[in-house]
Amino acid sequence: MRIDFEFSGGYANLRYGYHANTDELPEDVARELLSLVESSGIFKIQQSEVAPTSAGPPDVFFYRLSLYDAKRRISLSFNDVTAPAALHPLLALLRKLAMEQAGKER
Helix, strand or coil, X not given: CEEEEEEEECCCCEEXXXXXXXXXXXXXXXXXXXXXXHHHCHHHCCHHHHCCCCCCCCCCEEEEEEEECCXXXXXXXXXXXXXXXXXXXXXHHHHHHHHHHHHHHC
């Protein structure tokens, strides 16, 4: 599965991205990501359900997440306020991976 993830905002106005293919990741990371993708139900979410209607609180994070595999594809934009609770574990892992990836590139 191809993952393209970006997040920005928060008090420190962070901006990070994470781009990966689960076929190229360590097996344990790929397995955890794929498990969280499935348990989140993300492929059943419609953009209209999660689209931010206002800027939200000043510390809110904004997300762009695209997932692609041989049979499915989804791209969503949302924030901490509009993200369904089922997405939070996936977002937490993706934020962590994005910050780790950025640290390796510096």
